[in-house]
Amino acid sequence: MADATTATVPATVSRPASRSQLRSIALPSLLANWVLLAGLFAVGMLYASGGSSARDLLISDLLINLVLVLGFHIFIGNTGVLSFGHLGIASVAAYTMALLAVPTDRKTVLIPNAPWGIPEIELSPLVASLIGIGVGIVVAALLGLVAARTSGLAATMITLAFLSIVRQVAENRKDLTGGAQNLSSVPRLEGWSWPVFGAFIAVLIAVFFRSSKTGRLAVATREDELAAGAMGIEVFTPRLVAFVVSGGLVAFGGILRVQSLGSIGPSQFSFEFTILILAMLVVGGMRTVTGAIAGTVFITVGKEVTRFLGDGPDFLGFTWPVVDGLPDLFLAGSLLAVLLTRPNGLLGEFDLGGWVTQRFRRSAPAMPVPGEPAADAGFAVVAPQQATGGELVTSGLGVVFGGFTAVDDVSITVAPGRIHGLIGPNGAGKTTFVNLLTGIVEPTTGTVRLGDKELRGAPYKRARDGVARTFQNLRVFPSLSVRENVAVADLVAHDHRSHRVGVSVDELLALSGLTHMADRSAATLDYGNQRRLEIARAAALRPDFLLLDEPTSGMSSSESLEMVDHVRRVATAIGAGVLVIDHDLGFITNICEHITVLDQGAVLAEGTAEEIQRDPRVIEAYLGSGHA
Amino acid sequence: MTQFVQNLIDGLGNGSTYALLAVGVSMLFGVMHLVNFAHGELLTIGAYVIYGMRSNDISWWATIPVAILSAVMLSMLIEFVxxxxxxxxxxxxLLLTSFAIEILSHAAWRIGVSSTPRRFEAPDIAFKVVEIGPFNIEVWDVVSIAVAVACFIGTAIMLRTTMFGLSIRAASEDFDAARLMGVKANRVISGAFAFAGLLAGIAGAIWLVRRGQADPRMGAEPLLKAVIAAIIGGLGSLPGAVVGGLSLGIAEVYFRSWLPSDLQGLTDSFVFVVIAILFVVRPQGLFNVQSAERV
Structure with a gap:
């Protein structure tokens, strides 16, 4: 919220985005997906009512698989990290439940030598299940601590190792698990009520996680880890939380499965089963709940049909050949076909909830007319903020790569609220300097200070301390909407930059002329709009300083002139200083009051635009000695 | 001491198969950042080729080159398709695609041949033992090690002296820059798959002579070991893959002779735990591979 000590009155007090967002995204999505699920269930009931108990089993199988798939979706879909270990968590949870719930008279036969007095314990299935889920969550937290700390591929391998460790332990601790011989007499579920309840709950958890703050931060790290860091988003915590929530749901699914089968064995939660669940997730579209539901139905039905055909039935007038392995062929074939042709799944980013909301909104008359540049109108409503806080100072900043000194002893001072230019020919070390400032590259020498505070550590910490950057090679969150791109940064600002006056997401979008495309995914914007979106996103972080890395690269000179105005407007609106890096002398002298020239990693000259333009050393560096 | 040396030779024999596979896995990771779990299927096709030819009484001398060739062809086919x-x-x-291919291959062999194993007789040399001083040396272990060493030397020479080797090294360093320098992406990647297929084919031949059977899922386990070996050595590093494969082979043998019998079944688990710890303390593997992301 607005700080009382700030000199100017904020134009509008920006609202806490999370609550209103939660209501506007989660509720329609939840209802839409629940309706979809209910519809599917009705079809399933119709199908089952005309047939044998095998059909009943198929429906309850499908519902339980859906719980598992949604559990996988919460971690994999939102973080983009592939995990093979989730069924290991399910296995541990289900074994816990089974060991506590199997009747004592059966346990004294099956596992008489089990430790911890397990043969004497007999809990009600519900209590045992709750304990099982609890154990699953603890295991997920431990595994998540390792998996969320490492990068993508390493996390995948560690979870794969975990799955096979669980299986080996289950096979070898015969006293506890009965080994390869299944532990039978697990109390069985009657009817469909639990699987149905489980599926609806799973949809609820998945939808709310996706629209929760943690979920949205996790999605940002999925979209672009580096850009997320530059927006003050830490990778570890959202991933860990996602892992634990998804682990808990998968534990629940595993317990449902074992109770539906009535027995548990080491090979039940196998690697093959993991691939099956992953195929269900990926085929439909791993990023949305609707996609997860669609994939589960598609694969389950497809496997059932191929199993029927592979058994050699008399069907359509002739006897089919017996084909062993046809369901596996279908599974691998459809997974491969989807990966090769539509890697984001059959439905891609489609979510029923999002679709319904958009349809609803499109019919509302309040939308601005597309194509009308809203920038000036937006500018009018945003009152300029006065710059506060200290200077951004680098002292003796330098880095050596191998034997090459990329940046050498660079000391500059950027005054609050001022636009400072950093210019130099290609290869002068400009981008490396920005990377040093923002913590992407560790400096060999020197320090960075903002006001009284020394900036140090990972990029996300420095972003929270008040330095927001854009990237030379454009790093918007591609599959998120334009609005969500900015809103995620706003979310971080609420937690870490609340002492500064903010400009609301809508006002930033208006200021950037993006209002009429706010619901489009960022990847579909043209180059200039993506640039403006990146600046708007950085501004939403309410930084003390904006660092713009070549904001006009690839632009024509008239576009560059527009960009000059745009940068000034945004900086004034949020009351931030700007450090703008470019190699275009014209652009920099147009926009900056104070300029530092970098050449071969070191400061060549410093001063006002006029001084720089007259400096013979600068002319030489830019145009060669002949012009000096 | 005798036991120690015996175990060492045994371990190096197993490890050379892992290492040959691991070099291929690591090379493919280098050129396209893929951990190829379908790589083990190259062993499977070799096994079925051997089964097919041996059941028609074709000599081992003719069988082995055809088996190796089939691995090369399948590897290139997988890349192309x-x-x-x-x-x-x-x-x-990429990772999930490789798993999908693996399962597709399993299903294809089940449907095309059978899910029950197909046996073929091992040649005499496979289990021949000679006594040298106090040691009982299995001849095939020595052959395996010698063939593997020859392959490693051949690979090293290929990488250093040929244009193709240079392209592979350049592509592993920075693919985009390599393309700008005139390296043809499709040709390098296809070549890398062919070469990795060749090494896998040779590894398969060494392994299959003793194994004496073909079954649909047989490729999965050795491949998993090879991936572990490549990870130990640092994905993308070929010397690392060799060291990783050999040390994994040796570690397995010693784990098996030292672990108490009721923990024997957990050998793999111990290896996995060691790997996990390695990942946390030294995520880049034992051999450092530079892959900084450009900003």
Missing amino acids: AFRRVRTASAFT
């Missing part, structure tokens, strides 16, 4: 299409996709898609 599948990986070429997802080359620029995320690591996630």
Whole structure:
């Protein structure tokens, strides 16, 4: 919220985005997906009512698989990290439940030598299940601590190792698990009520996680880890939380499965089963709940049909050949076909909830007319903020790569609220300097200070301390909407930059002329709009300083002139200083009051635009000695 | 001491198969950041080729080159049909694609041949033992080690002296820059798959002579070991893959002779735990591979 000590009155007090967002995204999505699920269930009931108990089993199988798939979706879909270990968590949870719930008279036969007095314990299935889920969550937290700390591929391998460790332990601790011989007499579920309840709950958890703050931060790290860091988003915590929530749901699914089968064995939660669940997730579209539901139905039905055909039935007038392995062929074939042709799944980013909301909104008359540049109108409503806080100072900043000194002893001072230019020919070390400032590259020498505070550590910490950057090679969150791109940064600002006056997401979008495309995914914007979106996103972080890395690269000179105005407007609106890096002398002298020239990693000259333009050393560096 | 040396030779014999596979895995990771779990299927096709030819009484001398060739062809086919299409996709898609191919291959062998194993007789040399001083040396272990060493030397020479080797090294360093320098992406990647297929074919031949059977899922386990070996050595590093494969082979043998019998079944688990710890304390593997992301 607005700080009382700030000199100017904020134009509008920006609202806490999370609550209103939660209501506007989660509720329609939840209802839409629940309706979809209910519809599917009705079809399933119709199908089952005309047939044998095998059909009943198929429906309850499908519902339980859906719980598992949604559990996988919460971690994999939102973080983009592939995990093979989730069924290991399910296995541990289900074994816990089974060991506590199997009747004592059966346990004294099956596992008489089990430790911890397990043969004497007999809990009600519900209590045992709750304990099982609890154990699953603890295991997920431990595994998540390792998996969320490492990068993508390493996390995948560690979870794969975990799955096979669980299986080996289950096979070898015969006293506890009965080994390869299944532990039978697990109390069985009657009817469909639990699987149905489980599926609806799973949809609820998945939808709310996706629209929760943690979920949205996790999605940002999925979209672009580096850009997320530059927006003050830490990778570890959202991933860990996602892992634990998804682990808990998968534990629940595993317990449902074992109770539906009535027995548990080491090979039940196998690697093959993991691939099956992953195929269900990926085929439909791993990023949305609707996609997860669609994939589960598609694969389950497809496997059932191929199993029927592979058994050699008399069907359509002739006897089919017996084909062993046809369901596996279908599974691998459809997974491969989807990966090769539509890697984001059959439905891609489609979510029923999002679709319904958009349809609803499109019919509302309040939308601005597309194509009308809203920038000036937006500018009018945003009152300029006065710059506060200290200077951004680098002292003796330098880095050596191998034997090459990329940046050498660079000391500059950027005054609050001022636009400072950093210019130099290609290869002068400009981008490396920005990377040093923002913590992407560790400096060999020197320090960075903002006001009284020394900036140090990972990029996300420095972003929270008040330095927001854009990237030379454009790093918007591609599959998120334009609005969500900015809103995620706003979310971080609420937690870490609340002492500064903010400009609301809508006002930033208006200021950037993006209002009429706010619901489009960022990847579909043209180059200039993506640039403006990146600046708007950085501004939403309410930084003390904006660092713009070549904001006009690839632009024509008239576009560059527009960009000059745009940068000034945004900086004034949020009351931030700007450090703008470019190699275009014209652009920099147009926009900056104070300029530092970098050449071969070191400061060549410093001063006002006029001084720089007259400096013979600068002319030489830019145009060669002949012009000096 | 005798036991120690015996174990060492045994371990190096097993390890050379892992190392040959691991070099291929690591090379493919280098050129396209793919951990190829379908690589083990190259062993499977070799096994079925051997089974097919041996059941028609074709001599081992003719069988082995054909088995190796089949691995090369399958490797190139997989690249052409599948990986070429997802080359620029995320690591996630690449990894899952390789698993899909693995399962597809399992299903294809089940449907095409049978899910029950098909046996073929091992040649005499496979289990021949000679006594040298106090040691009982299995001849095939020595052959395996010698063949593997020859392959490693051959690979090293190929990488250093040929244009293709240079392209592979350049592509592993920085693919985009290599393309700008005139390296043809399709040709390098296809070549890398062929070469990795060749090494896998040779590894398969060494392994299959003793194994004496073909079954649909047989490729999965040795491949998993090879991936572990490549990870130990640092994915992308070929010397690392050799060291990783050999040390994994040796570690397994010693784990087996030292672990108490009721923990024997957990050998793999111990290895996995060691790997996990390695990942946390030294995520880049034992051999450092530079892959800084450009900003």
